[in-house]
Amino acid sequence: MSARADAPEPTIVRGVSVVVGADGTAHRVERPAVALCACALSRLAPWCDGTHKALRNERPDTVTDRRRPDAGAPPAPW
């Protein structure tokens, strides 16, 4: 189960006090660094919750499908 090179990783951001989510909601930053979800699957968006790792367990073709906005519900890794 090696990490796939194209599996998305969150972006680490420092030195900001507010992050505005895709829906326009402002989220206060309460820690020295935050991880912004880059896979669109987090249940804690805009923060990463580790769900992106589930993509690494899947075959490449399904990974592409899952990441399209019209691909339906995110896969549950548990």
Add this chain to the structure above:
Amino acid sequence: MSDIVIRPRPAPDHQIAVPSLPRPCGPVSQAVVTLLREPATATQAERRVRAAFHPHLDPLTDRDFQLGLWCLYELHLDGFPGTDPALEWSPALLAARAVLEEPFEAALRRLVGPLSPDDPIEEVRRLTGSGRPPRLARFLGRDATADQFRDYLAQRAVYHLRESDPQSFVLPRVHGRAKAALAELQYDEYGAGRPDRLHATLYARALASLDLPTGVAAYVDTAEATILTTVNVMALFGLHRRLRGAALGHLAAFEATSSIPCRLIALGAHRLGFPAAVATYYEEHVEADAVHEQVAIHDICGGLLESSPELAGDVVFGAAACLAVDELTATALLARWERAA
């Protein structure tokens, strides 16, 4: 002036009988506890602990061995009430510690087996890359009874009530990028400036919400061998400058295998209708450890290896040791609950 009188809540029974020293459970821990009570020379201490240790025992799963070692490491943390604080640097107790640390480290290296340190960062990512939650977290999330879940919280208390402390020993031993990133991660573990958000305090609050004690001493005598192993591994790596690479590899693996399990454990706490403080601890770790994973792998380990590439093997060793000991603990806890069922 107000007439309100605040009476302290009577302590539950299990808080009354906490001894100031752990209860020995075999010859090694007995020898160590005796050394904590009565002065000895380094030679006497070494001879006694060596005589108590049977080389055919597996140090990683032998409770007596791990308890003896735990007592010796405790001298560097909170110490024991009623014992001389100078024991921390007593040649006798340092000699005793060295006798146990040698087979302990050797057993860890045997457990993880041969490693590939050619691309250490990629190797740590590979070792921690699974999105599948481990069986212990799955069990807690879906199946554990309230008693089993409480037992899990009590077992893990010897670590979480001291959360992140072993890694603080590493700070003065690393520099530049690694130091800045480790300080940042520790600052977050320590509440980011808010004492009520200290992760150890969040855990204490979870325990208190279930009327469980909030001091480490109350949990040592009932802690499984491998639970003590998990904290002793961190102390071994944290207290030896020589093993700083292993300490940081261990930290990276620990953080990188936390978010997904913590989410499941939080769901278990909700499923069982536990007070909010229990799920809060785990939910904080879903979010925090998704950050800590990246910081620990890329900035802490990456920064360390930039300036000290010779530590590549140690970083991978520390990460592999974390994961392998975690497996031992999962096996032990699931077997413990099976036995009790």
